[in-house]
Amino acid sequence: MIVLDPRTGELVGRTPVTSAPRCDEAVASARAAAPGWARTPAAERGAALHAAAAAVRAAADELAQLNARETGKPLDDARGGVEAGVGTLVQYAELGPVHRGRSLHGAWDATDLMVPEPRGVVAVLTPWNDPVAVAAGLIGAALATGNSVVHKPSERCPQTGRRFAEIVAEHLPRGVLEIVDGDGAVGALLAEAPVDVVAHVGSTATGRSIAATCARTGARALLENGGNDPLIVDDGVDPEWAAAQAALGAFANAGQICVAVERIYVHASVADPFLAALTREAQEWAERIGPLVDREHRRHVDGHVAGALEGGARALTGGAIPDGPGAFYPPTVLIGCVPDMAVMSEETFGPVAPVQVVPDFPEALREACDDTYGLAATVLTADMAHAQTAWRELPVGTVKINNVFGGAPGGASQPRRASGSGFGFGPELLDEMTAVKVVHLAPPPTPH
Structure with a gap:
């Protein structure tokens, strides 16, 4: 893939497209790492995200400059996107350990629980218009809840997306965060792969294709797609x-x-x-x-x-x-x-x-x-x-x-109709990344 500076037309860089076999390897590596990461105490997962957030903050200038060169975003705006991503990682580092289930009132001698569990492997497909902030949300929520991740950043800003994910991955066990590069064809490979969630922010056409694929494979589709606001x-x-x-x-x-x-x-x-x-x-x-x-x-x-x-x-x-x-x-x-x-x-x-x-x-x-x-x-x-x-x-x-942008932190909404489905932000995103198991724990019968 070739990326040109949208301000000058000059070459920014070339990024190899991940092959189909390498995509399979990335998914297999994430699948192998998932059980160990799921068993890692939530507080330790949160500590890893805190460390990753600190590392991303330290690399803010590098990431902002990459973003500005690849997408043309003004440098201050690009730096703001990185800071927003850092804040999101910190948010999920704190929210992950307190994400909780419920106890139910059943028989006196039994215990009944509703327990959220990680879904498994999450394929995260992110856009170019705010690559760090969006990726931080989806990746952060997936990791905080014990899932492993395969991330494909947009082909329009592959260096920004890859560098961000590499920084985060340095603070995780091997295989918990895998990275692949490519265009929609690679994204389609990931959607077809044996993953448990496909989280996508991008066009409505791509979102509809992912939804159709997930309906066939059984993966959960989490989509924020186009808008006409x-x-x-x-x-x-x-x-x-x-x-x-x-x-x-x-x-x-x-x-x-x-x-x-x-x-x-x-x-x-x-x-x-x-x-x-x-x-x-x-x-x-x-x-x-x-x-x-x-x-x-x-x-x-x-x-x-x-x-x-x-x-x-x-x-x-x-x-x-x-x-x-x-x-x-x-x-x-x-x-x-x-x-x-x-x-x-x-x-x-x-x-x-x-x-x-x-x-x-x-x-x-x-x-x-x-x-x-x-x-x-x-x-x-x-x-x-x-x-x-x-x-x-x-x-x-x-x-x-009376305010075109703004709102309280932590707000999360569900897009409607062609704009997608599922919560993409806030504490509710942790619910999207988990599946609830009901447990009824009763004692064995008393011997006579």
């Missing part, structure tokens, strides 16, 4: 503030965030000042935005924009591939968008803010709900009745009111 701008909000929120949601990390704002519904009463402010925001973001991950992805983003323009939308700013090296794409604001355009109905995953003007809040909510995805949504409103209605009715895993 709406943003509603209600009547009565400050249009400047709303535009700043919309720009942050649509343009941060060049729109390459799982819960980025993908489509905007603005009340007609505030549409003109909102659009003017959003255009200014986009032009300011153009001075500091990073590139898209590669030119292939840029073609996808530009295809969505071109289709909207051909369908009657208009670009207030941006909307075309710039001259020069790399994979840059300008922050783009589109008006005159309608539901059947790809920028409104599919995940663009780029710095594009498509806007549809609506006559009232009920219409905005109907449009926001009318979608095949179900990851997240944001509502900007001064009307608490509207806020209450929105969070109740939006068919998504996460609803954010």
Whole structure:
């Protein structure tokens, strides 16, 4: 695999693709290590994760620089992703030893328990847009609960993903964390392999393929897939503030965030000042935005924009591939968008803010709900009745009111519909990585 710097087009590095026999060996090695790791006291597993977290923190600059070179993520953002990953490892190092089952009230002379046990071998397939933070969550939760792991990082940032996993693996017994490299074909091999869980963060198409494979093999599928997250701008909000929120949601990390704002519904009463402010925001973001991950992805983003323009939308700013090296794409604001355009109905995953003007809040909510995805949504409103209605009715895993990003630590949601299934964060992820066994322990009959 060849990775080019998305800022300059220069070669970053080459990574060999793991062969099918080596994939089999990695799974077999993880399978052999699983029983010993499962029997390791939870406190010792937690101590190993603490040590791994400290080592990752010490390597933060190295990992951030690798990430910035491979994906174009601004260096400060890349460093923030590493710090988030460290925090997640520490979180699961602490939560793992206190993850508990339940006792049941049965017969007086018996003991009845519900005991969580590790599932076995977890295949972890992680994305390129936040490679350390996402991998730390899935790998950390799997290890904390006594599973062994085979990790395949994204082919778009193989060095970042591999180096992170190598640092963690240095603090574990041999075979507990194996690493393979490659594209979707290698991921498919892992999904087909004799593993017990396939945890995947990435596209909906890949997630559906994994779900079908797991339905056949019996492995558990844990999926966070694509999103088409709406943003509603209600009547009565400050249009400047709303535009700043919309720009942050649509343009941060060049729109390459799982819960980025993908489509905007603005009340007609505030549409003109909102659009003017959003255009200014986009032009300011153009001075500091990073590139898209590669030119292939840029073609996808530009295809969505071109289709909207051909369908009657208009670009207030941006909307075309710039001259020069790399994979840059300008922050783009589109008006005159309608539901059947790809920028409104599919995940663009780029710095594009498509806007549809609506006559009232009920219409905005109907449009926001009318979608095949179900990851997240944001509502900007001064009307608490509207806020209450929105969070109740939006068919998504996460609803954010008056803040496009944020929320308390430890929150975990379940994506809906095409966006996946299962908890991907928080204490609940420990439940996903374990299976509950019911134990009824009764005494033998008394001899007569």
